[in-house]
Amino acid sequence: DAGVIQSPRHEVTEMGQEVTLRCKPISGHNSLFWYRQTMMRGLELLIYFNNNVPIDDSGMPEDRFSAKMPNASFSTLKIQPSEPRDSAVYFCASSPGLEPGAFFGQGTRLTVV
Amino acid sequence: SQQGEEDPQALSIQEGENATMNCSYKTSINNLQWYRQNSGRGLVHLILIRSNEREKHSGRLRVTLDTSKKSSSLLITASRAADTASYFCATVFYNQGGKLIFGQGTELSVKP
Numbered sequence: 001d002a003g004v005i006q007s008p009r010h011e012v013t014e015m016g017q018e019v020t021l022r023c024k025p026i027s028g029h030n031s032l033f034w035y036r037q038t039m040m041r042g043l044e045l046l047i048y049f050n051n052n053v054p055i056d057d058s059g060m061p062e063d064r065f066s067a068k069m070p071n072a073s074f075s076t077l078k079i080q081p082s083e084p085r086d087s088a089v090y091f092c093a094s095s096p097g098l099e100p101g102a103f104f105g106q107g108t109r110l111t112v113v
Numbered sequence: 114s115q116q117g118e119e120d121p122q123a124l125s126i127q128e129g130e131n132a133t134m135n136c137s138y139k140t141s142i143n144n145l146q147w148y149r150q151n152s153g154r155g156l157v158h159l160i161l162i163r164s165n166e167r168e169k170h171s172g173r174l175r176v177t178l179d180t181s182k183k184s185s186s187l188l189i190t191a192s193r194a195a196d197t198a199s200y201f202c203a204t205v206f207y208n209q210g211g212k213l214i215f216g217q218g219t220e221l222s223v224k225p
Binding site: 004031033035042043045048050055056091093095097098099100101102103104105106107 | 143144146148154155156157158161201203205207209210211212213214215216217218
């Protein structure tokens, strides 16, 4: 398996533009997590899904953020409109269940100018 | 809010020495996991310890869990320069569908 695949790896966009981050989890994994990592706030859990259903989106910072998981092999995180403070590395991770642990993608480095 | 807090925030040691990192958490958990992150990369799962376990080993890694103190420690023995990375603890909540929350991490530097 190729692991968790995120795209794009890098994204530079102007303030106000819509940004869509994509994630392909490992086949057979039924949990999917979206995290945001910054120096100031560390690794924040934004939202997670079980069996394609959002379980907890309390970490989503504002209504500008939305996430979907239309099927077991694909998820998106959308920011509309983007702001400079959204600049961060966004990670997607998937897990086969409560154990053994989560498998992370390589992340998307987002820069909003 | 963050569940786990790691201590120290940064640790610098010489190759061959042991490195100990600590993690404290606030609420009851089902299991606790440790991850490693190399600069610019995604996190890699290292080891999991269940709430009813006290100690676990994997190669040069030793993890302990004290649920009465709500704390865990990760010991890396005979460290190598390649162990240089950030290490994170993460807590899992089964009654919240497997919610996985990370601490702030410890930045380990192993000098050759």
